[in-house]
Amino acid sequence: MIKNLFVYNQKGISINKKSIHKLIHYLKQELNFVINNLEINFVNPETILEINKNYLNHNYYTDVIAFNYSEENNNLDGEIFICNEIAKENSKIYRVNYEDELKRLVIHGILHLIGYNDKIPAERKKMKLKEDSLVKKTKKLGDILK
Template sequence: MIKGLSVYAEKQYKINKSNIHLLIGRLKIHLNFFISYLSINFVNNEQILAINKKFLGHNYFTDVITFNYSKESNNFDGEILISIDEAKKNAKKYKVDLNEEIARLIIHGVLHLLGFDDQNSKKRIIMKSYEDKLININKKYLQNLIETE
């Protein structure tokens, strides 16, 4: 288990915390970062909408929200919130396994903590290419992150 990493999920979601820790450990190696504190929270759409409205002023569902409290990009103090409902929709839409979509959202959040931005098309392309690379490098570690129905 990685010191400083907490994984939380609503009771209805069966998250494999050990495998989330394993994936984050692999990302630490590939991306060279440290964790002072990192919380990964798996929530439903209502919760992510409330957070999106309250803290970002956005009135819509989203798949991932990242809060970075650190002044250092390679020493994390932050939170990643992932909507399981949106992850399921994305997995179906893009025809990928839910575990791969969950991993992509974790990776996306980690990249935001490292300072990556996806607010314009050029930056979005760069960030997406890193996501794809990290998904491919870690394929065998993407199993059993979440139990599917």
Template sequence: MINFNYETDFNLDNEEAIAFWLSAVIISEKKKEGEINYIFCDDEYLHKINVEYLNHDTLTDVISFDYTMGNEISGDVFISVERVKDNAGDFNVSFEDELKRVLVHGMLHYCGYKDKGEAEELIMRNKEDEKIALFHVEQ
């Protein structure tokens, strides 16, 4: 089950379509869907989590806590809407496209993909592009 929670004044317009797409991503990776919570927040909220749980005193767009057991994907994905907006401007893409990238990024971590080195980052970016393309097909 994919849940969307809001700790800021942002709301997804298309929760059902996003949930359907993320479920398709899980299936495409031959995984099972457990409980996945997306929590949309602001920079301050996510910065506190970054400092408290990861000991990183920086702003970030997404933090995911992975509770996956075996083949069943579960976890909490915290997304700073402020960072996504800023990053969309920095990367010259729409807010919606950058949001999809961040939404699927957390899910891909649960599927076993990492992004710590250059080679892993390249694989992650390619997987993000592949899964974002599914959004248009699934609609």
């Protein structure tokens, strides 16, 4: 288990927390960062909508939100919120494995925390290529669903 990494899930959401720790351990080595404090929260659509409204002034559902509280991209202090139900819907829309979609969202959140951005098309393309590469590399780590 990684010190300073906390994985939470709302009632009714089953997550293999040990596998999340393995995934983050791999990403730490691959992307060269340390964790000061990191929370990864698996939440329902109502919670992600509330967070999106209250903190980002967006009135819509989303799959992942990351908050970076650090001034340094290689010393993580932040929170990631992932909506399982939206991840499940997206896996059907994009015809990908649900497990892979959840891993992609964890990876997406970490990439945001280390400085990647997806606001403009060129940055979004760069981030998506990195995500795709990391999802492929992490297939061997095991399932993150119970």
